[in-house]
Amino acid sequence: MSNILNVIVIAAHPDEPEIYAGAISALYAEMGHRVKFVTLTDGCCGHHEMCGEELIARRKQEADEAAKHLGVLEYVVLPIPDGELMPTPEVRKEVIRQIRGWEADIVITFHPDGPGHVDNRNAGKIVRDAADFVAKVPNAVPEVPSLKKSPIFLLMPDYAARAAYSPDIVIDAGSVIEKKLRACDEHASQ
Incomplete structure (x- = not known):
């Protein structure tokens, strides 16, 4: 049995894993754990002038550069248009594939x-709905073996929730704050 954890952060838009879970991701990576980011939309609406494929490519490049600062091993951006994320069976199945394929021990999401943001809520709903299938239902998405045990699921609030949010877990991120800030800074389009 390995002491290395597999952590996956699932958010709605490129830049959110860094903003909301960048520090914890950097801490896990520094401890030798494996970290992956997945965004469920392509971020195509996230600019005041750029749009379409040019913006999607730029945001993916920014995401890949941000991941390097944090020690994130993989950054997946799904091709779902920004603002159109819905909790459909197809998206749920892709989330199951991502979690199982990473053999996640910890899943962090909205x-x-x-x-x-509606996409953030829907990302959380999709992951919540996928949670029961990851380990307990091997015939759902049978092309990716189900996990032997369910991961731990941690929730992150987006900025709209910060006034009313009371965390259950607080982790000192002072030692990695520069990594998080550098990662966030890579998202110049934002």
């Missing part, structure tokens, strides 16, 4: 009932 709160499914948060007050923020």
Whole structure:
């Protein structure tokens, strides 16, 4: 049995894993654990002038550069248009594939009932709905073996929830704050 954890952060838009879970991801990576980021949309709406394939390519490049600062091993951006994320069976199956394929021990995602961006809420709903299938239902998405045990699921609030949010777990991120800030800084388009 390995002491290395597999951590996956699932958010809605490129830049959110860094903003909301960048410090914890850097801490895990520094400890030798494996970290992966997945965004469920392509970020195509996230600029005041750029759009389409040019913006999607730029945001993916920014995401890849940000990951290097944090020690993130893989950064997946799904081709779902920004603003159109829905909790469909197809997206749920892709999330199951991502979690199982990474053999996740810890999954970090948005709160499914948060007050923020609709894509963020839907990302949380999709992950919540996928959670029961990851380990307990091997015939769902049978092309990727189910996990032997369910991962730990941690929720992160988006900015709209910060006033009413009371964390259950607080981790000192002072030692990696520069890594997080550098990662966030890579997202110049934002």
